[in-house]
Amino acid sequence: MPDYKDIKVIGFDADDTLWVNETFFRDAEAEFAQMLSQFETPNKIEQELFKMEIKNLPLYGYGVKGFVLSMVEMAIDLSNGTVSNEIMTKILDIGKRMLNEPVELLDGVEEVLEALSKKYKLIVATKGDLLDQERKLEKSNLLKYFHHIEVLSEKKEDNYSKLLKHLEIQPQHFLMIGNSLKSDVLPLINIGAKAVHVPFHTTWQFETVHNSPLSKTEFLTLKSLSDLKNYL
Structure with missing residues (x-):
């Protein structure tokens, strides 16, 4: 299992990680x-x-x-x-x-954020339309838990590296949590950060990874965000 003892900052994807999308x-x-x-x-x-x-x-x-x-x-x-x-x-x-859909938080999201925010600096790193994502974050009532919100045009290694550099975060101190292997796990492992995969019950086919180059020991897969409390 990956070691999270050096983690100082945790990033969360938004859509299908924090709420239904x-x-x-x-x-x-x-x-x-x-x-x-x-x-x-x-x-x-x-x-x-x-x-x-x-x-x-x-x-x-x-x-x-x-x-x-x-x-x-x-x-x-x-x-x-x-x-x-x-x-x-x-x-x-x-x-x-x-x-205009209401924001439907996934199970355990607020409890997890509240608990983790006492120990770690939390950020949102998501893709999508800026105005729409800002609107959803406002509706979610979760903004109070996050130090920084970043809406990225893409979620590739370069994008994450630039974000971490901008926020003065060393990759080894960063953990990303999201529902997409392609966007939230693989790029982070490749730049020396950590990642946790929390699959959503449906995934856009563009985000599907059929043959992951990573072994399951390089990242953690959880059924629910609530399970994070057993590892962090």
Whole structure:
């Protein structure tokens, strides 16, 4: 098991680590696919929408707004430009609804943050749209536990290294906790920090790692954030 005795700062991913997020995207995808089922099968629409999202990531980044723009573009493509104003309005409504969803904290989150904040400096390191993530953090009532909030355009080794340098944190003193092996675990291990993987019940396929180069001894996998109390 990894040794956490030198940890001074703990970073938390936000979406699907502190609160529910991916579920809203899956529901929106299904609704969108049904809405356009006159043009293609729902399964094919969801597959093509994912491809569109990945194509658009360099332009729009992560988050609801980029997702909605990809749905709009997909609707135009699927219908050969004949999609109705009614469907376009419904797509926009899906996005607005997603942005206004209540923040549903995952089990044990506040208790864990309250306990850890007495011993460690806590930060948020997440991806997504800045305005949306700030809104969710405000709604969550968790801001009081964090010394710093960072919304990253990507979560790769370079991004984490720059963040730690900016905050004057040595990698060996930093522990990252998140639901994504690709974004919250592998980059941290590679720069000499520690990581804890807390999987969410559903993961966006872009974040899926099929063959991890790490052994299970290099990071901890927990069923719930509440289990952290047994290790920190």
